[in-house]
Structure formats: structure tokens, C-alpha cells
Amino acid sequence: MIAPVLPTYNRAKVSFERGEGVRVYTPEGEEYLDFGAGVAVTSCGHAHPHLIKALTEQAQKIWHTSNLYQMPGQEKLARRLIENTFAETVFFTNSGAEALECSIKMARKFHAANGNPERFHIITFEGAFHGRTLATIAAGGQAKYIEGFGPKVEGFPQVPFDDIEALEKTIGPETAGILIEPVQGEGGIRAVSNASLRKLREICDANGLLLIFDEVQCGIGRTGKLFAHEWAGVTPDIMAIAKGIGGGFPLGACLATARAAHGMTAGTHGSTFGGNPLATAVGNAVLDVVLEPGFLESVKQRALVLKQKLAWLKDAHPDVIEEIRGAGLMMGIKCKAPNTAVQAAALEQHLLVIGAGENVVRLLPPLVVTDADIGEAINRLDRACTSLSVKAA
Numbered sequence: 389m390i391a392p393v394l395p396t397y398n399r400a401k402v403s404f405e406r407g408e409g410v411r412v413y414t415p416e417g418e419e420y421l422d423f424g425a426g427v428a429v430t431s432c433g434h435a436h437p438h439l440i441k442a443l444t445e446q447a448q449k450i451w452h453t454s455n456l457y458q459m460p461g462q463e464k465l466a467r468r469l470i471e472n473t474f475a476e477t478v479f480f481t482n483s484g485a486e487a488l489e490c491s492i493k494m495a496r497k498f499h500a501a502n503g504n505p506e507r508f509h510i511i512t513f514e515g516a517f518h519g520r521t522l523a524t525i526a527a528g529g530q531a532k533y534i535e536g537f538g539p540k541v542e543g544f545p546q547v548p549f550d551d552i553e554a555l556e557k558t559i560g561p562e563t564a565g566i567l568i569e570p571v572q573g574e575g576g577i578r579a580v581s582n583a584s585l586r587k588l589r590e591i592c593d594a595n596g597l598l599l600i601f602d603e604v605q606c607g608i609g610r611t612g613k614l615f616a617h618e619w620a621g622v623t624p625d626i627m628a629i630a631k632g633i634g635g636g637f638p639l640g641a642c643l644a645t646a647r648a649a650h651g652m653t654a655g656t657h658g659s660t661f662g663g664n665p666l667a668t669a670v671g672n673a674v675l676d677v678v679l680e681p682g683f684l685e686s687v688k689q690r691a692l693v694l695k696q697k698l699a700w701l702k703d704a705h706p707d708v709i710e711e712i713r714g715a716g717l718m719m720g721i722k723c724k725a726p727n728t729a730v731q732a733a734a735l736e737q738h739l740l741v742i743g744a745g746e747n748v749v750r751l752l753p754p755l756v757v758t759d760a761d762i763g764e765a766i767n768r769l770d771r772a773c774t775s776l777s778v779k780a781a
């Protein structure tokens with residue numbers, strides 16, 4: 389016997405029927421504070437009136453046309469992403485993995501179109517996560533995701549996290565580019581230093597490589613800037629985004645400079661659903677919210693409050709918490725107790741948090757979180773940590 393839904397997930401025994409802002413409710417009406425945001429997806433909170441309006445208004449007009457025709461919603465969203473980033477062109481997808489697939493294909497095609505098809509290797513970093521397609525599991529390099537699925541897709545050499553020396557040794561005549569999350573999400577909320585990101589840009593420029601950022605999790609305001617790499621003052625050639633840009637509607641994108649994208653001519657890539665009218669209506673609404681003057685400033689302020697309160701929590705529970713790390717509203721609690729136990733204890737206190745690598749618990753609240761919400765989440769975490777200490781004693 390197998391479950392009707394393929395049992396590839398370890399699901400908590402709880403479901404949610406509706407949400408509002410930072411809160412979600414079970415069918416029985418029990419309230420939970422959502423500090424996971426469905427893994428950094430519900431950027432504007434649940435049931436944001438502006439997003440509901442954008443989606444329902446579009447739903448009354450037309451749901452799907454096709455990339456065979458002009459797509460005004462895509463064009464508007466592309467122009468706005470371009471205005472606010474390094475990018476000059478955008479390809480729309482339905483997910484993060486597809487945004488990475490486009491990024492990887494584009495980097496390979498760039499060199500092929502330049503007459504160097506042998507340059508198809510993309511160097512990645514240990515602890516990376518880039519999605520679950522065959523190419524993106526190879527890029528992520530995690531054995532647990534790769535094993536049993538046939539030969540690993542070729543061309544993704546990997547070096548230790550933040551090891552510039554190892555990276556430089558790995559660059560060769562086959563190297564096409566470097567792929568990195570400015571803040572690792574699944575790997576355990578590890579931020580790459582601004583100095584390292586700048587060094588990567590230098591290395592790419594010196595070796596004719598393309599620099600690819602995966603901002604699927606850390607982008608769209610999560611760190612207090614529209615994109616995390618802005619803190620380092622460098623820009624990539626290609627960038628994959630998803631999660632937060634859809635605010636809960638499946639939407640991703642691959643952003644690029646004209647130079648990096650020059651090989652991607654008509655017929656080289658495509659998607660049936662990518663950037664459909666419903667998705668781009670919501671994507672535009674998310675940008676309305678996030679680009680509103682003062683919004684990112686308020687994310688920075690909330691992030692400071694969260695960081696301070698987490699520092700207090702760590703001091704209060706040295707037996708449970710080892711370290712607090714992260715950036716903006718993308719924070720990690722490195723645990724001494726098993727992170728699964730901390731996550732379960734938080735769930736018992738009606739607080740949703742998410743596990744990550746290196747025994748970390750992730751806090752990724754909607755960007756509209758208030759100081760009061762943060763205070764309440766810390767109270768619940770405090771009780772969760774106390775319950776763990778009592779159990780251990």
C-alpha cells in the first residue's frame with residue numbers, strides 16, 4: 389500500500405485552511421504563527437488584499453494564453469525587474485529549479501555561442517541547494533538527493549563553502565561559470581561574506597566566467613535589500629529567483645545581462661506555463677508591495693529587532709542553542725538539541741519554523757511581520773526551548 393500522494397515528504401500532522409498576514413489557522417480554528425512562510429514564499433503574508441485583488445481581477449479576464457503570443461503582464465514585470473536590478477532581460481518560470489535550469493543552460497550556451505562549447509562546467513559550493521531536477525541536484529552536489537537517480541549530470545565540480553583557494557584551483561579550460569547562493573538557505577543559513585562575493589566577481593572577470601547568483605530564497609527583500617547581493621556592491625551576470633516573487637503563486641525567473649543572454653535566441657528555451665497571466669499579475673503585485681517607499685527600510689528595522697531578541701533567546705537557553713546567524717529576516721538558530729526536536733517543540737507552541745542543514749532551525753517570517761509578532765514568536769520559542777530542557781533533565 390502506498391499513500392495517495394507520493395510519500396516523498398516528512399509532513400507534520402497539521403493542515404491549514406486559511407491565513408491572514410503572519411498567522412495561519414487549522415480547520416478547527418487553531419491559530420499558528422507562521423515564521424516559515426512556506427520556505428520564504430509568502431513574502432507579503434497570507435491573504436494580502438493587494439495580491440488577492442491582482443489575482444482575482446486577472447482571473448476574471450484570462451488565465452492562460454501562451455508564450456506563442458505577446459504577454460503584457462510578463463513584459464511589465466520584466467521591465468520592473470530590469471529597472472531595479474543589474475538585469476537587461478528576463479525569462480519566466482514556475483519554480484526555482486526551472487529558473488536555475490535556465491541559468492545553467494544560458495551559461496553553457498554563452499560559451500557555446502562564443503565558439504567554446506567545451507566550457508560547460510559550473511563550479512558550485514558545498515552546502516548549496518539549487519532544486520530537485522536532474523541538473524540542479526548535480527549542481528547542489530548533495531549525495532542524499534543524487535543517489536539512485538542514474539548518472540549524475542556532468543559538469544558541476546564542487547568546492548568547500550567560501551574556499552576561494554580551492555575554487556581558483558578548480559577553474560580550468562572547461563569552466564563556464566560559478567554558481568552561488570549569497571546566503572545559503574537549505575544548507576543552514578550561511579551568509580557568504582561581502583568580501584568573498586566581490587572576490588568571486590573579480591575571479592569571473594579575470595577568467596572570462598559568468599557569475600550566477602541563486603537568490604531563490606534570499607531575494608525579494610528577505611535581507612532588507614531587494615536582492616541580497618546588493619549588500620556586497622557587486623552584480624552577477626545571471627540570477628535565478630522564485631519563492632518570494634510569487635508571494636504564494638508559482639513563479640520564478642532567470643534574470644541576465646544582454647551579454648550573458650546572447651546565445652538564448654528564439655527556440656533555444658521555453659516553458660508552457662512560465663510567466664502565465666495569473667503568475668505575473670501576482671508577481672507585479674508583490675513588487676508593488678516590496679518596492680513601496682519605506683518597505684525595505686521596515687524589513688531592516690524588523691530584522692534588527694529579530695536579531696536582538698534571538699541573541700537574548702540564545703543567552704536564555706545555552707543548552708539548546710549554539711549560535712544565531714543569518715541576514716535580515718532570514719535567520720538561523722544553530723541548535724545543540726536536534727533541530728527536529730526544536731522544530732517539533734515550536735510546533736507544539738503553535739509556531740511554524742523550518743529545519744535546515746547543519747542542525748539549524750530557520751526563521752523566515754513574511755516580510756510584513758511586526759515587532760509584536762516577533763515578540764510573540766520569541767515567547768513561543770522560549771517556551772519551546774524550556775520544554776526541551778525539562779524533557780532532557
Ligand SMILES: *Cc1c(COP(=O)(O)O)cnc(C)c1O
Pocket residue numbers: 482483484485486488517518519520569573574602603604605606630631
Ligand atoms: C527552494 C530553492 C530552490 C528550488 O526552488 P523550487 O521552486 O523548489 O524548484 C533553488 N535554490 C534555492 C536557493 C532555493 O532555496
